[in-house]
Each structure stands twice: as structure tokens, then as C-alpha cells.
Amino acid sequence: MYGMREVQRLLKMPRRALRVLINAGLISPSRGPRRQLQFTFQDLAIMRAARALLQSKIPPRRMTQSLGALRRSKSLTQASLGAVGNRVVVREQNCQWQADDGQLLLDLDIEARPRGAVLHAFPARTVTHEDRDWFSDGLSLEGEHPAKAFEAYDRAAAESPQRAEVWINWGRLLYEHGELEQAEGIYRRGLAVRADHAWLHFNLAISLEDQLRTAEAIESYAAAIRCDESFADAHFNLARLYHARADRQRALRHLARYRTLTK
Numbered sequence: 362m363y364g365m366r367e368v369q370r371l372l373k374m375p376r377r378a379l380r381v382l383i384n385a386g387l388i389s390p391s392r393g394p395r396r397q398l399q400f401t402f403q404d405l406a407i408m409r410a411a412r413a414l415l416q417s418k419i420p421p422r423r424m425t426q427s428l429g430a431l432r433r434s435k436s437l438t439q440a441s442l443g444a445v446g447n448r449v450v451v452r453e454q455n456c457q458w459q460a461d462d463g464q465l466l467l468d469l470d471i472e473a474r475p476r477g478a479v480l481h482a483f484p485a486r487t488v489t490h491e492d493r494d495w496f497s498d499g500l501s502l503e504g505e506h507p508a509k510a511f512e513a514y515d516r517a518a519a520e521s522p523q524r525a526e527v528w529i530n531w532g533r534l535l536y537e538h539g540e541l542e543q544a545e546g547i548y549r550r551g552l553a554v555r556a557d558h559a560w561l562h563f564n565l566a567i568s569l570e571d572q573l574r575t576a577e578a579i580e581s582y583a584a585a586i587r588c589d590e591s592f593a594d595a596h597f598n599l600a601r602l603y604h605a606r607a608d609r610q611r612a613l614r615h616l617a618r619y620r621t622l623t624k
């Protein structure tokens with residue numbers, strides 16, 4: 362427990378500000394043997410945060426609202442507070458968010474990116490003349506003869522359905538031509554034989570997202586991560602979608618994982 366003298370020495374907190382915090386129910390000091398006020402460590406954490414906000418010229422009413430929300434989130438001992446304009450911002454190890462409404466604030470480098478890597482494509486592989494590779498044919502035909510490229514990918518898929526890169530490039534080409542539903546169908550056909558392939562799930566998620574089917578896109582990004590937990594762009598896209606849904610807890614978890622993977 363800390364007495365008033367220790368509070369003044371540690372925080373230099375104005376008594377008027379202390380009264381505001383007590384009246385708002387943010388701190389509840391007890392009484393010692395001589396009726397002196399005594400404060401807990403939690404009280405000190407709240408007072409420290411309040412002092413920082415007062416120094417940033419945050420109005421008392423907004424200060425108490427923000428501290429109340431922060432106290433309910435149980436983040437006082439792991440976070441620091443600051444002011445961005447007239448907003449109270451909580452900064453934790455891997456993120457920052459508005460204290461009064463919990464709105465996640467993504468860093469500028471995150472917000473500058475609408476989503477993670479768009480569609481993945483695989484390059485052709487070297488083959489012998491005796492072994493015609495329809496996948497390589499499709500890749501070489503994409504630029505000038507997309508219709509023939511579709512035919513080549515169709516034949517490649519019929520001959521080697523386990524080759525995930527065939528389904529990925531075929532779906533990606535359809536997507537690039539605006540055929541989102543057809544691209545989705547190709548990815549699902551690929552997943553029927555290669556359900557373990559993270560990039561198939563990821564590309565499917567993007568096609569679903571662009572069809573405004575967010576819940577299904579979230580499921581597909583999550584499936585990509587189950588196939589490859591280190592899939593940074595899938596974590597990023599999930600953080601973005603959960604952020605848009607105001608699901609701060611899940612958004613923070615995936616954003617933290619993304620940052621760890623991309624350090």
C-alpha cells in the first residue's frame with residue numbers, strides 16, 4: 362500500500378486530479394490506522410495514466426471515460442497511454458488502440474497495404490522434350506492467348522490433378538480476367554484433391570473477399586494458416602478483416618503474429 366506522501370513523491374499528482382479519479386470510481390483508496398488514505402499498485406497505475414493524459418491536455422471527462430475502459434480491459438499494467446490529437450491511445454507491445462471505444466489503430470505501414478500478397482502464381486518448370494508439360498504451355502500462352510491458356514491448364518489438371526500449381530495458376534488467370542466465381546470454382550476443385558495446400562486456401566480467400574463474402578474469406582484464410590502457421594500474409598489479412606468487424610482480440614492476435622513473422 363502507498364500513502365499520500367509516497368503518491369505525491371512518485372507521481373506529483375495534483376490533489377484535485379485525485380479527487381476526480383476517486384469521484385469517478387476509478388480508484389478506491391482505503392483508510393489506514395490513522396484514517397490516512399492508502400493506495401494500491403493498481404491505483405498508482407491509474408494515477409500514472411491519468412497524469413500522462415492531463416499533461417497531454419486531454420479533457421477530464423474524456424480522461425475518466427478512457428481510463429474506465431482501460432481498467433475494464435485489465436491492460437493497465439501492460440500498456441502505456443498517450444494522446445493523438447484529442448484521442449486517447451493505448452500502446453501495448455504489438456499494437457495500439459483507442460482507449461474509449463477499443464478501436465484498433467493499425468500502423469501506417471499496415472494501413473498503406475489494402476491486404477497481404479494478392480494472388481500467388483507458380484513459374485514453369487524445366488521439362489524434357491519427350492514429356493510435354495501442359496502447365497508450362499498454359500503459362501506461356503497467358504499473355505497473348507488466354508483462351509488457349511485455359512485449355513492448357515484444363516489438360517494439365519486432368520493429367521496431374523495433384524499438382525497444386527496448376528489449379529493456382531488457372532484460378533489466378535480467371536481472377537485476373539474478372540471471372541471471380543469461375544476462379545473460386547477452380548480453387549475448390551483443386552482443394553478437393555489438395556486440401557493441405559496453403560496457397561490454394563489463400564487464393565480462394567481473396568476471390569471470396571472480392572465477392573464480398575467476408576465470413577467465408579475468413580474461414581479460408583484460417584484454413585491457409587492451419588496448413589502453414591507461418592503464412593504471414595494470411596495472418597495480416599485476417600487481422601484486417603477482424604479489424605473491420607471490430608473484433609479487436611482476434612485482430613490483435615493475428616497482427617502480432619504477422620509482425621513476428623515479418624521481423
